[in-house]
Amino acid sequence: MDFRKLKKGDEFAVLMSREMLDGKREQSQLLGVRLRSEGKDYYAIRAEDGKFYDRNGTGLAKGFLRFPTAKQFRISSNFNPRRTNPVTGRVAPHRGVDFAMPQGTPVLSVGDGEVVVAKRSGAAGYYVAIRHGRSYTTRYMHLRKILVKPGQKVKRGDRIALSASIT
The missing domain is CATH 2.70.70.10 (Glucose Permease (Domain IIA))
Known part of the structure; x- marks a missing residue:
């Protein structure tokens, strides 16, 4: 799922959680996305580990880490x-x-x-x-x-x- 390559007619829905305090929005978090492209649905669902997965549980993090270390040197x-x-x-x-x-x-x-x-x-x-x-x-x-x-x-x-x- 690459949202940089949307085509005319594609549709998407976003599920967010919002925390409110005294009527003011404090914090929002993306929980999931559904993209419909060329009649097919694609999903990205945030799990408890904070990473996104499709409906089959396959991780969506693609590509390589930018550095081979936890912090940049x-x-x-x-x-x-x-x-x-x-x-x-x-x-x-x-x-x-x-x-x-x-x-x-x-x-x-x-x-x-x-x-x-x-x-x-x-x-x-x-x-x-x-x-x-x-x-x-x-x-x-x-x-x-x-x-x-x-x-x-x-x-x-x-x-x-x-x-x-x-x-």
Whole structure:
């Protein structure tokens, strides 16, 4: 259900809760939405956990987390096809993004998937790779401790590792 792609003739209904105090609206909360598009109904229903689900109980949170951590940290090295390596001085691609975070920070899977690699690997140090469907694989490197095993299914936001010290 993507409300950014509504078409002429689509209809939707919204269910809200409103708290009132002395006749004044204090707080509102979205409880559910029904979208009718091309004769078919789509539902988003808020559960007790605060997340939205369809009528079959399937979660509606799609896409990836923006960061692989619970809070945002400073980017210490961006993706760069022609980066000068700070250690060797050589120009070589840096095909990832490094974050400056305290050692031992929990690293999270950015999406649902299956762990395909969880091992020590040369310059990457401890490293985890997660396949998300057929199209994407995310890689997490420079880790202090791995918390998952190859073949393990993970959900968006699951703790997969603890970070090493990267500045």
